[in-house]
Amino acid sequence: MKKGLSALVVAALLAGAGSAALASPLTPDPGRGGKARKAASGASCTARSYRGLRTTRYAYAAIVRRSARAYGRPDGRPFASFERINVNGVSTVFGVLGAVVDRHCRPLWYRVQLPLKPNGRLGYVRPWTVSLWPVRTRIVVDLSDRRVRLYRSGRPVLETRAAIGTTATPTPRGHYYVNQRLVPSDPSGPFGPGAIGISAFSEVLTGWTQGGPIAIHGTNRPYLIGGAVSNGCIRVRNDALRRMFAAADAGTPVVIRA
Template identity: 35%
Template sequence: MSGSRKQGRPGGWAFQLVAIALAAGSVALAGLLSLGGDDSKSGQAQSGASRPAPTTRNLSDEQRSSRWAHVLGPTVARRRPDAGSPQVLRLTTRTSDRTPELVLALGELRAPDGSRWVRVRLPMRPNNRTGWVPRATLGRYYEVTTFLRVDRARLRATLYDRGRRVWRAPIAVGTSSAPTPPGRYYVRNRILPNDPNGRYGVFAFGTNGYSPGLSDWPGGGVVGIHGTDKPQLIPGRVSHGCVRVENRAIGRLRRLMPLGTPIEIV
């Protein structure tokens, strides 16, 4: 299948840096530093300058304003914003569908040593994992104002733009033995199927979510949102975990939902 890319608006430094208060830590650190030196030479406490506090900024609220970025080169997502922290996932520049890899950026931190780290949602099992990657390993930020909510109980999906509903349609979700996994995800790629009359219909969105139990289907079990060649089964619980939408409705969603759009499956 061939990929179709659509980017949101370039993001900016729209959020004010929030200082992380280290009041108690600074007092303790100053106390420790005052004990340093050779007490035999001087009975006076020596003073030491505390390190500057790290600063953070929020990048995505995952509803009205969110940011994503391409992965520029192979990199490691870590548990904490530290090069020595344990590895969570090794990211590459391409998805299993051979489209450019991207991540949803949740927040950015500038460490006291000047290094910058970004907390991102990750494409991996188990679902709903996040990690930290160096800012230099990501491209420019793109902003999206859309948000998709998938309601498995009501068998309905709704797209919002800046909090306003702009699209809604009945859906089919996974069976009880192969359920559509709940959680927070994002649109990882946009795909034009080779056969518009096939099982994926006229269009498909790939997400960063995976079936918890199935891996022997496209992309290793990636949860997709796509059209269908069996519209009579919608609404229903008939898929292997993907979200099926009638072709006419998925055609409208194609025009409204860009890359990086946050998704909540409930």
């Protein structure tokens, strides 16, 4: 498991957040192992203020250490619990949106995206229950032109055609994140060589296993790419899936738009 950012580094990047978010020189650079410059002496924040931790160039994943509880608001009551390993045997990960900080810019709570229904579910987790890790990739799925685009540090690095959900089983629009990457036992099967699980669920197939989770995956029927033929998942050609699978770490923001 990744070690994650130290408390000093997290405080430094939060001290440099605010309206400029991650553009501050105090921001850790994911391309250099997540290290940050030392926070300026005397850096301070307004106690219990909120600092955003996501732009189109950088984002952060929160990896559950042992267990974590999600709260509807800071100091509220927990509504969900998560273990270090999820039902599919991989690390439990949240997408980080920002943090509530103390006057020294140390995080008191992280505001995170959760892999729960309804789609787009948010919550707050305690910082000592997770490890923060920088992510510099982003995925955008355009349903209208049936294309998937992968960005690194804000720059496009991959564009590929995709198959999307049918009218009866549509691909859900919204803001999500990569919460798991899975390798099927049969690479020649319907998922191809891999599946990039995202924190979205089908809004119509409620009786499916695990609630009908949505994924970007490969295919054994490439001739259907470009059509509206799936149960809600996004299918891409296997060569594109391999590249995307290798690049898009857990925590990568995913936008699905019309």
